[in-house]
Amino acid sequence: MADQVICALSDVFARWFAYQQQRGIQVCCPEDELRPSPCRYDAQHPERWKPWSRPEMSDLQNIASALECVFHPAIHAYYGHGYAGQITASFKGLAVTLVQPWNEEDFERLQQNLVAHVLMLRRLKLPITLFLATVSDESRVISLDNETGEVVLEQLGKKKRWVLADSLPAFLQRLSPLAQTAVTPAVPVNLPA
Template sequence: MSDQVVSALSAFFERWLRYQSSRLLPLRVALDPDWVSPCLHGPVVDGQQCWRPTLRQAPGSMANLESALNTRFHPAVAAFYGHWFSQPLQASFKGLSLTLLQPWNEADYERLQENLLAHWLMQRRLKLPESHFLATTRRDDRVISLDNLSGAVQLEQLGVGCVAVLATDLATFLNRLEPLVAPVPGEVGD
């Protein structure tokens, strides 16, 4: 299952890059010397640098979180978050606009783990089934998440739980994602 998730995520990155390229949109971010990433490449122009999703040299692990929580995470979680560095990516799933989350660098991966931990603990406190967020939606109270037991991808209302199952597994969900245009740096909503 983990290999299928990594392959599906890699294929989505390729589709997303082709989509952006077909619109002649350069992928640039404002350069922050304190927040560098393996994703950055090419020269700095007007304080911005090109970027692209980049495969990590060594996969990240979720073992530290599993140990802290004395539980096992669904293997799709480590496959999804542990193999790439990237900016968040705009996408659509059957008309639902979303922003797929990925860590930008190793420090961001650690911060992401802290947020996953907080989400997990809040769900335990509310006696909701444990899940892992994967993407945000336009609604602040809804996220796309992975059910830890079944591995199903779901639309989750924060504080309430699953409101709809979107796909039976993460690889299927990723394979059905459609790329959307990346925001242009400096535009409203950026």
């Protein structure tokens, strides 16, 4: 599973960077993003970045153990592969921004947010999901269903969930790159209320 996730994620990165290049867009960090990261590769242009792979993959086992649960293997690969900047893409017309850590500090913050997310779901007696991407509607998030491995669009704090893909690799393979500045879908998305 880890290899499939990493291959699909690497493919998303490659397609996204090629898309930007075809349109003459230089991939840069947001102007306010001055934090160090191994993603920065050009000393003369420190705003430029590309995904960085860890020499040895990390995982989220520490927080899974602390939460006394087992995380789906796909989430370990998704977040443990390395670091990246914001990747914007479209999933069947829905604009998404993949959540990826920028550096080790960001990876630690991500873990804290995942813990808070799981604790909130437990408090609400909802099945565990682990967030993967954001959408423009802040009350919804794209997550990995921890039990089934399906990728779902969920209404935060509610039982409402829509299955987008049967696995994380399948979801990643269906993403279409959006220009770095794009944050809204080009096509309206019709989801049940």
